[in-house]
Amino acid sequence: MKNSRNDNQEETIISPVLPTYARTDVAIEYGKGVYAYDQNDKEYLDFGCGIGVNNLGFCHPELVKTLTEQASKVWHTSNVYRIPGQERLAERLAENTFADTMFFTNSGAEAVECAMKMARRYHNENENPERYRIITFEGCFHGRTLATIAASGKEKLVGGFGPMMDAFDYVSFYRDMSKVEQAITHETAAIMIEPVMGEGGIKPVSSDNMRILRDLCDKHDILLIFDEVQCGMGRTEKLFAYQHSNISPDILCAAKGIGCGFPMGACLATEKVGRCMTKGSHGSTYGGNPMAMAIGNKVLDIMLADGFFDHVEQMSYDLRKGLMTLRNKYPDIIDLVRGVGLMLGLKLKLEPPTFVAKALAHGLLVVGAADNVVRLLPPLVIEKKHMDEALEKLELVCAEIEKELPDPQSEEDE
Numbered sequence: 001m002k003n004s005r006n007d008n009q010e011e012t013i014i015s016p017v018l019p020t021y022a023r024t025d026v027a028i029e030y031g032k033g034v035y036a037y038d039q040n041d042k043e044y045l046d047f048g049c050g051i052g053v054n055n056l057g058f059c060h061p062e063l064v065k066t067l068t069e070q071a072s073k074v075w076h077t078s079n080v081y082r083i084p085g086q087e088r089l090a091e092r093l094a095e096n097t098f099a100d101t102m103f104f105t106n107s108g109a110e111a112v113e114c115a116m117k118m119a120r121r122y123h124n125e126n127e128n129p130e131r132y133r134i135i136t137f138e139g140c141f142h143g144r145t146l147a148t149i150a151a152s153g154k155e156k157l158v159g160g161f162g163p164m165m166d167a168f169d170y171v172s173f174y175r176d177m178s179k180v181e182q183a184i185t186h187e188t189a190a191i192m193i194e195p196v197m198g199e200g201g202i203k204p205v206s207s208d209n210m211r212i213l214r215d216l217c218d219k220h221d222i223l224l225i226f227d228e229v230q231c232g233m234g235r236t237e238k239l240f241a242y243q244h245s246n247i248s249p250d251i252l253c254a255a256k257g258i259g260c261g262f263p264m265g266a267c268l269a270t271e272k273v274g275r276c277m278t279k280g281s282h283g284s285t286y287g288g289n290p291m292a293m294a295i296g297n298k299v300l301d302i303m304l305a306d307g308f309f310d311h312v313e314q315m316s317y318d319l320r321k322g323l324m325t326l327r328n329k330y331p332d333i334i335d336l337v338r339g340v341g342l343m344l345g346l347k348l349k350l351e352p353p354t355f356v357a358k359a360l361a362h363g364l365l366v367v368g369a370a371d372n373v374v375r376l377l378p379p380l381v382i383e384k385k386h387m388d389e390a391l392e393k394l395e396l397v398c399a400e401i402e403k404e405l406p407d408p409q410s411e412e413d414e
């Protein structure tokens with residue numbers, strides 16, 4: 001029956017998987033540490049981490065052990081019962097952050113949804129139901145649900161999915177914080193920002209601007225939401241990126257690195273905000289399930305161990321130094337190097353896909369981003385030798401691209 005229309009020559013054949021991704025024709029069969037291996041056993045040095053997710057590399061022995069042990073105990077109960085792993089993880093995350101309370105999700109977008117619901121609920125409980133709008137920033141990314149694409153407003157995300165929820169006010173990115181204050185109205189509930197913008201092209205918010213945002217929120221009694229789905233969980237050599245500044249948010253979204261590849265997320269909040277989420281106000285079937293919680297706790301064990309972040313800091317310093325040298329050698333290809341910790345970006349003078357494809361051919365996984373940026377998001381457990389290997393491969397890529405650049409001399413001659 002499915003083929004009943006195949007007499008129509010014009011019919012396009014769709015793949016059984018929705019064609020929403022422009023996929024590279026590589027399938028990773030297995031991975032070990034910082035290396036991935038494809039269907040032909042070709043080896044790749046992974047400086048992408050599945051877009052900032054596998055922060056402890058592939059098949060970390062302790063994570064594999066934890067997951068297999070938990071798998072033979074219990075996978076799923078329901079949030080109608082107590083889940084001890086959830087209580088433990090929440091306590092520990094609270095101890096190490098600004099948060100007093102949190103909700104566990106399965107993904108980043110769900111954590112952001114939870115944050116936005118909380119912001120509205122908070123103002124409702126405080127007799128300000130007119131405060132429902134959220135200020136967001138040009139180029140931001142918060143996920144792919146209807147509300148989170150509306151939060152971004154980027155045409156690439158919202159095109160064809162309208163009408164969009166009219167609940168966001170967009171401010172251009174960053175330098176001029178007076179624009180933010182101008183955007184605040186009596187309907188504003190919150191400001192939401194990525195402390196280091198990921199998809200938008202690795203753009204860190206300075207400590208000064210973090211301070212300004214905090215002060216604005218306090219002055220106008222609105223909430224500050226940090227989306228740390230990409231920049232959180234050790235990526236910037238602190239557990240969360242906001243910890244580089246001397247302020248904290250009211251709500252924070254985590255995901256990606258929090259499960260190091262096991263799907264999970266969390267929405268952290270202060271008591272002031274969290275107490276408005278009363279019984280029955282929110283829920284998730286899988287959020288905070290025992291498998292995810294076992295992994296989440298183990299990831300924290302590893303990251304909170306002595307010296308873990310010192311190592312990340314050292315690697316970051318060395319990698320940046322290497323990248324700056326590369327930039328100085330190839331100024332026609334690399335415009336600048338930016339980022340924090342092991343969340344680094346090369347802003348190119350060309351479009352990233354060529355660079356990413358050449359890196360792949362040389363066995364190096366890197367990820368493109370907006371603003372002509374190639375992201376380097378290596379596992380936090382890389383060692384000096386991996387970094388040297390990556391820098392060698394990046395140099396080969398630059399040398400190849402340079403050869404293909406039009407020769408300015410010969411053009412002038414023509």
Ligand SMILES: *Cc1c(COP(=O)(O)O)cnc(C)c1O
Nearest residue numbers: 107108109141142143198229230
């Ligand atoms: C990836 C990402 C999300 C969305 O996470 P999903 O797990 O894909 O839903 C949200 N915010 C930021 C900053 C991200 O990088």
